[in-house]
Every structure is written in C-alpha cells, then in structure tokens.
Amino acid sequence: MQRRRFLERAAGAATVAAALPISGCLGSVAGGQSERDYDVGMTATTFRPQEVTIAVGESVTWRNTSARTHTVTAYEDAIPEDADFFATGGYEDEATAREEWWSDRGGALENGDEFTHTFEIPGRYDYVCVPHEQGGMIGAVIVEG
Structure with missing residues (x-):
C-alpha cells in the first residue's frame, strides 16, 4: 500500500514539474528580455520574484x-492614492476580494492560470495571496514614473 501511495505522489510531482516553465532557470536572453511569458510566478507559498x-x-x-x-489581491491601503485597485476575480475592493475567497474561493488561480494588470500611476503596490497570507506570500510592484 505504501509503494502505491509513493508511486501516485511521484507521478503527481512529475506532472507538476512538467507544467513548470524551465525558462526561469535559463536566465535571460540577449537584450535583457526574459524568456518567460509571465513576470511573476507563484510557488507553494511565495511570489517569484517577490x-x-x-x-x-x-x-x-x-x-x-x-x-x-492562489490569488493576487492588492492591499488597498498600500497602493498609490489614485491607483486602480486590482485583484484576481475582478473585485473592486480588498474586503470583497477577501470575502469572496473565503466564502467561495472567488478569484482563484489554478495551476497555469494567469492574471495581468496594467499600472498607470507611479509608486509602490503591495499585494497578497489571500489564502497564503499567514505564510508570508506577499509581493510588491514598484512603478517608476
């Protein structure tokens, strides 16, 4: 029985590893452009880069x-005053994003899912993964004017 459980877990780990982009290990290409087609990845409990x-x-x-x-949810009190709030699920404020996550997993990003936000106001934007906040899954976007 333990051997079967081990094989099932090993197969699951191999599936997850196969889904991860290897480009993060390759660094960048000429001109400083990343080979990845995303800017921030999500591991079990961190944003990479943070x-x-x-x-x-x-x-x-x-x-x-x-x-x-995971989720991506701006801390409303930690973004520039005139900036647009952002959260997976399209919620208009932090309280709603949190409530929807805890009530119905609203704003959930499953493996391979993406979320994109355009930043129009310079400043620091702190954000969090709501279900992993206690574990320290917090990140920041610095927007230079």
Missing part, C-alpha cells in the same frame, strides 16, 4: 506555477 520594477503604463502578468490555488 518584487518587480516596471515603468508607468506597463503590465505585470502573474502565473500560478504551483499545484496550490
């Missing part, structure tokens, strides 16, 4: 690269 810096008008794409379900 902080990204972009210019005004650019977008950030998050991709769930783990087997766990």
Whole structure:
C-alpha cells in the first residue's frame, strides 16, 4: 500500500514539474528580455520574484506555477492614492476580494492560470495571496514614473 501511495505522489510531482516553465532557470536572453511569458510566478507559498520594477503604463502578468490555488489581491491601503485597485476575480475592493475567497474561493488561480494588470500611476503596490497570507506570500510592484 505504501509503494502505491509513493508511486501516485511521484507521478503527481512529475506532472507538476512538467507544467513548470524551465525558462526561469535559463536566465535571460540577449537584450535583457526574459524568456518567460509571465513576470511573476507563484510557488507553494511565495511570489517569484517577490518584487518587480516596471515603468508607468506597463503590465505585470502573474502565473500560478504551483499545484496550490492562489490569488493576487492588492492591499488597498498600500497602493498609490489614485491607483486602480486590482485583484484576481475582478473585485473592486480588498474586503470583497477577501470575502469572496473565503466564502467561495472567488478569484482563484489554478495551476497555469494567469492574471495581468496594467499600472498607470507611479509608486509602490503591495499585494497578497489571500489564502497564503499567514505564510508570508506577499509581493510588491514598484512603478517608476
């Protein structure tokens, strides 16, 4: 019985590993452009990288690269005053995003799912994965003007 359980888990791990992009290990290509087609990946309990810096008008794409379900939810009190709030699920405020996650897993990103947001106001934008906040899954986007 233990051997069967081991084989099932090993097969599951191989499936997850096969779904992860290997480009994160390859670094960047000429001109500094990343080979990945996303900016921030999600592991079991972290955003990778935890902080990204972009210019005004650019977008950030998050991709769930783990087997766990995640969210991307801005801390309303930790984004620039005139900035648009952002959250997976399209919620208009942090309280609603949190409530929807805890009541019905609203805003969930499953393995391979992506979320993109365009940043129009310079400043620091702190965000969180709601279900993994206690584990420290917090990130930041720095937007330079």
